[in-house]
Amino acid sequence: MNLQSPTKVVPNSDTCVVVIDDDTQFRESLERLLRSAGLRAQGFDSIAEFVKSGPPDCPTCLVLDVRMPGRSGLEFQRDLAAAGSALPIIFITGHGDIPMTVQAMKAGAIEFLTKPFRDQDLLDAVNVGLARDRARRENEESLSALRARFEELTPRERAILLQVVQGRLNKQIADDMGITETTVKVHRSNMMHKIEAASLPELCRMADRLNLLPKKAERS
Structure with a gap:
């Protein structure tokens, strides 16, 4: 995989990229890519497995396959929205189409990547997702502290x-x-x-x- 690019991911052990894909070989290749860029990565072969483990307690970005056995990526995106979760999502798929892409992006996805995609496109999207989740968490912590002072x-x-x-x-x-x-x-x-x-x-x-x-x- 080619990581030679002017855009680099800054190593940060206090963030996590979660990869959910039932294709073991592809999932593990993405985890290696992310780790080679200095990021902590966790892999799951299903949404159910990820839900059971719970999200990491740090700025997080989901790299999510659209089509998997059980709950699909798009269905999980709707589940998260209904639960009030703002975890940033990057969709990956081997057979995307325009309506699917539009649906995902309208629902707030960071990016919709169709396989095969450039490594750097994924890393750039991950950067955006982690930055967005870090800002969200900092805002929530700041608001919580403000509420405590008001009380x-x-x-x-x-x-x-x-x-x-x-x-x-x-x-x-x-x-x-x-x-x-x-x-x-x-x-x-x-x-x-x-x-x-x-x-x-x-x-x-x-x-x-x-x-x-x-x-x-x-x-x-």
């Missing part, structure tokens, strides 16, 4: 946060809540510190990520 706010701090991000001034918030403006300032300062927002724009972005902002009415 630590007192009910009054949360109420003030909601008014602040809607553009209310301290005096207006004080009048609405029946407290002094000084008290609002103290709670606001504590809230900003706890949620780790350095500015009002940053606080607004956090509130947006937490879906705290009221939805804008759709224009008719």
Whole structure:
């Protein structure tokens, strides 16, 4: 297999490429290719075997044969979507067609490769898939940490946060809540510190990520 290309996969043991293909010889050749490029690879001969083992706990990309005994690759793609899983998928097939390709790509596949394909085409697609899953995991971890910080706010701090991000001034918030403006300032300062927002724009972005902002009415 020819790996001489200007595009290289950066070795990363904290990622994993899962190859699911019932053709043992072909599957093992893909695993060797991936490992030669510095990637950790796991091979399975069926979707059922992979599901039984569970996905790796790291940025992951699936290299998935379209047609296999039991669940097909496209059916498994639908299963993952229904379960809310965003694992990136690269489809490989020996007998693809345009409708099948369109279906897979519309459902979010990274690439649809028809055998025989260039090694580098697969490696390039794997790079995209791993980068996408890494970004997704980092975003989920960041959002989880943000939710945890929001949960630590007192009910009054949360109420003030909601008014602040809607553009209310301290005096207006004080009048609405029946407290002094000084008290609002103290709670606001504590809230900003706890949620780790350095500015009002940053606080607004956090509130947006937490879906705290009221939805804008759709224009008719």
